[in-house]
Amino acid sequence: MKNMNYHINTEEKDGYLLLDSGNGERLERFGQIYLIRPDQNAQLKKSLPDREWSSLAHARFIQETATSGKWVKYKPVPEKWAVFFTFKNVQLRFLLTLSAFKQVGVFPEQVENWEYIFDNVTALRQKSPRVLNLFGYTGGASFAARAAGAEVTHVEALKQVIERAKKNMKLSGLGNIRWLLDDAVKFVNKEIRRGNLYHGIILDPPSFGRGPKGEIWKLEQDIEHLLKNLIKLLNPDEHFFVLNVYSAGITIEYFKKLANTIFDNFKKYEMHELFLYDLNNKKLPAGLTLRFNNLA
Numbered sequence: 033m034k035n036m037n038y039h040i041n042t043e044e045k046d047g048y049l050l051l052d053s054g055n056g057e058r059l060e061r062f063g064q065i066y067l068i069r070p071d072q073n074a075q076l077k078k079s080l081p082d083r084e085w086s087s088l089a090h091a092r093f094i095q096e097t098a099t100s101g102k103w104v105k106y107k108p109v110p111e112k113w114a115v116f117f118t119f120k121n122v123q124l125r126f127l128l129t130l131s132a133f134k135q136v137g138v139f140p141e142q143v144e145n146w147e148y149i150f151d152n153v154t155a156l157r158q159k160s161p162r163v164l165n166l167f168g169y170t171g172g173a174s175f176a177a178r179a180a181g182a183e184v185t186h187v188e189a190l191k192q193v194i195e196r197a198k199k200n201m202k203l204s205g206l207g208n209i210r211w212l213l214d215d216a217v218k219f220v221n222k223e224i225r226r227g228n229l230y231h232g233i234i235l236d237p238p239s240f241g242r243g244p245k246g247e248i249w250k251l252e253q254d255i256e257h258l259l260k261n262l263i264k265l266l267n268p269d270e271h272f273f274v275l276n277v278y279s280a281g282i283t284i285e286y287f288k289k290l291a292n293t294i295f296d297n298f299k300k301y302e303m304h305e306l307f308l309y310d311l312n313n314k315k316l317p318a319g320l321t322l323r324f325n326n327l328a
């Protein structure tokens with residue numbers, strides 16, 4: 033059976049594979065390392081027996097509270113190890129670590145957005161496209177835009193996260209991304225005042241976050257204003273836009289209502305849930321994405 037993660041190099045040994053999900057957890061392979069991580073969206077039953085999960089896993093993240101937990105190792109895990117994602121003749125490489133609160137340093141469901149970004153930048157290539165990536169974290173979206181030839185501005189609140197993304201940029205054979213340690217909302221306000229425009233805007237805001245100076249970001253409170261401002265930064269002639277949201281409280285209905293009030297003039301926007309597919313092609317919901325462009 034063909035795995036439905038058509039866009040992820042599931043068969044390569046250094047690639048990514050979701051083996052199974054269910055009972056509130058996922059079993060994944062990141063390169064050579066198998067991990068079990070909690071996932072509130074893994075609501076169906078596991079397909080593989082528990083003993084298979086346990087015998088494969090190098091480590092499992094045990095969630096203790098809503099925002100904390102710990103990694104339990106069953107086998108040695110290197111401090112850093114690599115995973116590759118190949119799409120559109122691009123190979124992005126990420127060095128992973130067992131990080132705080134179940135993260136490892138890449139979000140595989142984003143590959144679908146990376147392809148969209150890559151295609152849109154490619155279509156704009158003759159125009160010296162400028163792309164803004166807000167809440168940039170791992171840099172995956174910035175790398176996809178850069179690999180297609182965009183001039184990329186990446187905004188992120190955490191210094192150590194930027195340092196890590198810079199290393200992965202080099203590891204992926206890329207360079208010349210403009211890295212900014214800044215609050216996303218403040219940066220957008222400054223760009224509006226400066227009259228700057230972008231062909232592509234990408235954002236993946238968390239439900240709660242802090243800017244570098246402790247500025248509070250609350251998705252439900254702040255997203256509407258930010259989106260309205262971002263429209264002012266879009267090049268009116270040629271543009272694309274990618275909004276991704278992964279947040280427990282956000283439903284597709286809320287998202288649709290929000291989009292209808294803000295993106296009224298962008299009738300052609302598409303919105304859908306992102307999924308990862310396991311070995312049995314069982315779907316694991318992995319957030320919502322809204323995208324539009326006005327390119328031919």
Ligand SMILES: C[S@@+](CC[C@H](N)C(=O)[O-])C[C@H]1O[C@@H](n2cnc3c(N)ncnc32)[C@H](O)[C@@H]1O
Pocket residue numbers: 138139142166167168169170171172173187188189190193214215216217236237238240241242243244247248249276
């Ligand atoms: C959901 S993650 C983005 C994941 C991204 N799609 C990726 O694939 O790497 C959100 C990121 O926003 C950052 N962040 C939170 N609040 C911020 C703020 N006010 N300004 C800028 N970045 C912020 C966090 O540090 C985190 O790295």
